[in-house]
Amino acid sequence: MSKDMDIEKYRQLALQKRVEHKKFLATLRKKVPKHLDKIVQEIHEEVFMEIDCTKCANCCKTLGPDLTEADITRISKHFRMKLQEFEAAYLQVDEDGDKIFQCMPCPFLGPDNLCDIYDVRPKACREFPHTDRKKIYQINHLTLKNTLICPAAYLFVEKLRERI
Structure with missing residues (x-):
């Protein structure tokens, strides 16, 4: 694999197959295949044996996670900062009332595409892209967007x- 991933190529492929993907994901909701959770987990593991997130980091460059109070507490402790100091330095409240980073890319994304706070990163970051979730058909809209x-x-x- 090359040093950097061609993110735009994948975005274009996803746009081309958007209608197909949407229809396919809708069929999963209507008739849940037997052992779907097991199949999902196997495919998730296969994909992440092929894909090296550090060659991409597009999520860290473009998506701002919603930070939970637990995330904020954990990260501020990591930096030995008071909650208010951490929030003032890094966070803002969006139109939905969620706490998000003041700017993107993520302020903790290093030039090597590695997360400077990986061990204490937000829950949303740990779970992205949500491809190992049980009952994946419940988040079709999110899977399609991702x-x-x-x-x-x-x-x-x-x-x-x-596979299905």
Whole structure:
């Protein structure tokens, strides 16, 4: 694999297959295949053996996670900062009332695409792109959206289509 991933190529593929992916994911909701959770976990593991997130980091460059109070507490303790100091330095409240980073890319994304706070990163970051979730059919809208941002999410849907 090259040093950097061609994120735009994957985005274009996801756009081209958006209608197909949407229809496929809708079928999962209507008739849940037997052992779907097991299949999802296997495909998730396969995809992440192929995809190296550090060659991409598009999620860290473009998506701002909602930070929970637990996230904020954990990260501020990591920096030995008071909650108010951490929030003033890094966070803002969006139109939905969620606490998000003041700017993107993520202020903790290093030039090497590694997370400077990996061990204490927000829950939303740990779970992204949500391709190992049980009852994946419950988040079809999110899976479809993530195919446009994350090459792993795109490959996940493609492999799931092949398998089912």
